[in-house]
Amino acid sequence: MPSVTGRAVQIPAAGGTFEVVQKQFPEPGLGHVRIRVQACGVCHSDAITKFGAFPGIAYPRVPGHEVAGVLDAVAPDVPLFKVGQRVGLGWHGGHCNYCAPCRRGDFILCENQQISGISFDGGYSDYVIAPANALALIPEDLADVDAAPLMCAGVTTYNSLRNSGARPGDTVAILGIGGLGHLAVQFAAKSGYRTMAIARGQDKASLARQLGAHLYIDSTTQNPAAELQKLGGAAVILSTLTNADALASAVNGLGPNGKLIIVGVPDKPFEVSATPLIMGNRTIAGWASGTGMDSEDTLNFSALAGVKPLIETYPLEQAAEAFDRMMSGKARFRVVLTTGA
Numbered sequence: 001m002p003s004v005t006g007r008a009v010q011i012p013a014a015g016g017t018f019e020v021v022q023k024q025f026p027e028p029g030l031g032h033v034r035i036r037v038q039a040c041g042v043c044h045s046d047a048i049t050k051f052g053a054f055p056g057i058a059y060p061r062v063p064g065h066e067v068a069g070v071l072d073a074v075a076p077d078v079p080l081f082k083v084g085q086r087v088g089l090g091w092h093g094g095h096c097n098y099c100a101p102c103r104r105g106d107f108i109l110c111e112n113q114q115i116s117g118i119s120f121d122g123g124y125s126d127y128v129i130a131p132a133n134a135l136a137l138i139p140e141d142l143a144d145v146d147a148a149p150l151m152c153a154g155v156t157t158y159n160s161l162r163n164s165g166a167r168p169g170d171t172v173a174i175l176g177i178g179g180l181g182h183l184a185v186q187f188a189a190k191s192g193y194r195t196m197a198i199a200r201g202q203d204k205a206s207l208a209r210q211l212g213a214h215l216y217i218d219s220t221t222q223n224p225a226a227e228l229q230k231l232g233g234a235a236v237i238l239s240t241l242t243n244a245d246a247l248a249s250a251v252n253g254l255g256p257n258g259k260l261i262i263v264g265v266p267d268k269p270f271e272v273s274a275t276p277l278i279m280g281n282r283t284i285a286g287w288a289s290g291t292g293m294d295s296e297d298t299l300n301f302s303a304l305a306g307v308k309p310l311i312e313t314y315p316l317e318q319a320a321e322a323f324d325r326m327m328s329g330k331a332r333f334r335v336v337l338t339t340g341a
């Protein structure tokens, strides 16, 4: 397993511009693998690496945590994985196995969790070296460009919904139809929930129905909470919104025991009255993506049920344009880099 040479698109310093460089990728150390990247999604959280929004990021750093590729080298101590297998790598970039959450099997809450593209170089690259315990196997009938966004946007929405307590037939509302929301609507509908999609304007109504939504609410002309209450209230509202005020008002759409789950970061703190929470045993919660195994479940469910991200692809060398496109909010809906490998 000699070292290999390939391209990487790195940020030289916090706030710096993308630069395409040639890099050496050594053979992976113990517990690690080397992935020949085929596709990598461009996620809004890549802005953390671009702008240095987390403390302690070591630069230069290659962003990217929606990786799909082929195992190119595997350390000798790694069971399960073999060279040639197709794998995905997501936000969860490996866990320590020894902290208290790990010892309880709660790997996503590992106190020493690594994050792909932040703790180590990510997928805007021909190769990635990653901990083996972060990987997901990609099913045969799922293309790399479709698998990549499922490694973050996909697992976050799928894993939050399947752990929400909602049962088939329950009303589940998805707030926002964007990069996360367009996947959440598909997962909710394919899971058998009565799925309500809520977004601004009429232009997303037909798309929402194509994605499987049973109902569409235009929040500029209708009151989402009132519409949900007509159905007895939502068992779950999954919010992908950045608009904190819209998020706060959605609480009134929850049914008894209903849960508002937040997977998109709102633009500011928000206020809600505690009364409907107390009187109806309602909950407001957050959800963090998932482990490699959760991602593997996401990929398998997507292949089984026909869930696919809507994507725009860019060649790796155009990562800067791809990032700007993602940040513009105009992409429909996930931007994916391809290496041409």
Ligand SMILES: [Zn+2]
Residues within 6 Å of the ligand: 043, 044, 045, 046, 065, 091, 152, 153
């Ligand atoms: Zn992400």
Ligand SMILES: [Zn+2]
Residues within 6 Å of the ligand: 095, 096, 097, 098, 099, 100, 101, 102, 103, 109, 110, 111, 112, 113
């Ligand atoms: Zn740990």
